[in-house]
Amino acid sequence: xxxxxxxxxxxxxxxxxxxxxxxxxxxxxxxxxxxxxxxxxxxxxxxxxxxxxxxxxxxxxxxxxxxxxxxxxxxxxxxxxxxxxxxxxxxxxxxxxxxxxxxxxxxxxxxxxxxxxxxxxxxxxxxxxxxxxxxxxxxxxxxxxxxxxxxxxxxxxxxxxxxxxxxxxxxxxxxxxxxxxxxxxxxxxxxxxxxxxxxxxxxxxxxxxxxxxxxx
Numbered sequence: 079x080x081x082x083x084x085x086x087x088x089x090x091x092x093x094x095x096x097x098x099x100x101x102x103x104x105x106x107x108x109x110x111x112x113x114x115x116x117x118x119x120x121x122x123x124x125x126x127x128x129x130x131x132x133x134x135x136x137x138x139x140x141x142x143x144x145x146x147x148x149x150x151x152x153x154x155x156x157x158x159x160x161x162x163x164x165x166x167x168x169x170x171x172x173x174x175x176x177x178x179x180x181x182x183x184x185x186x187x188x189x190x191x192x193x194x195x196x197x198x199x200x201x202x203x204x205x206x207x208x209x210x211x212x213x214x215x216x217x218x219x220x221x222x223x224x225x226x227x228x229x230x231x232x233x234x235x236x237x238x239x240x241x242x243x244x245x246x247x248x249x250x251x252x253x254x255x256x257x258x259x260x261x262x263x264x265x266x267x268x269x270x271x272x273x274x275x276x277x278x279x280x281x282x283x284x285x286x287x288x289x290x291x292x293x294x
Contacts, residue, residue: 089113089189102199108156108192110136110149122201123171135197143167143197148184157193161186166202178203 093114096103102119104112112135115127133139136149143149146165155161163184168177181202187194 092187092189096196099198102197102201104135104197104199105187106135106152106195106197108194110134110152110195112139113194119199122199140169142169143182146182148182152184152195156186156195159186179206 093105096105096114097116099116100118102122103114103116104119105114107113112130112133115125115130120127130139136144136152143165146167148163148165151161151163161184165182167180167182169180170177179202181200183198185196185198187196
């Protein structure tokens with residue numbers, strides 16, 4: 079079986095492919111000069127490509143990305159070795175009231191024997207805001223559930239008591255698996271300030287469901 083032929087795109091073909099991507103793309107030569115500034119990046123940054131092409135990206139266009147260490151890695155490795163660098167950067171756009179969280183990925187390319195760097199830029203501000211909202215909601219749920227769960231667990235402990243003294247004074251009634259899981263979950267919530275750890279260990283929805291089934 080013959081091997082498939084290798085395809086090495088030239089720069090015009092590469093430009094056409096990168097131009098159509100739905101994320102911001104900036105193509106740099108080995109000196110860090112901008113060769114391509116695609117339409118998605120024009121929309122994200124609200125800057126015309128005519129004002130960017132040919133300029134030094136890390137010095138003139140986006141010094142905050144250089145300050146994040148991406149520029150040093152690029153100049154230290156371009157033309158010497160392959161690289162795949164990823165950073166999250168707080169980017170202060172002049173037309174925004176507050177900085178935006180931007181994910182930057184810089185990968186090495188070799189076209190026609192020449193080294194290039196290709197930046198992929200994605201605005202993840204909304205995603206990070208949603209992550210913070212979920213964390214805050216989880217913390218609020220734990221706080222609001224503490225008082226009612228205290229009463230629930232008190233009743234669960236009462237269910238463990240015998241209506242009369244057992245024949246063997248040292249004998250105890252084993253705690254049911256569902257009541258034990260609920261108590262373990264509540265104990266972890268009471269002791270831990272890190273709700274992410276509790277959630278990952280027990281599973282919020284599963285734990286609440288177990289408590290509900292126990293009370294039926």
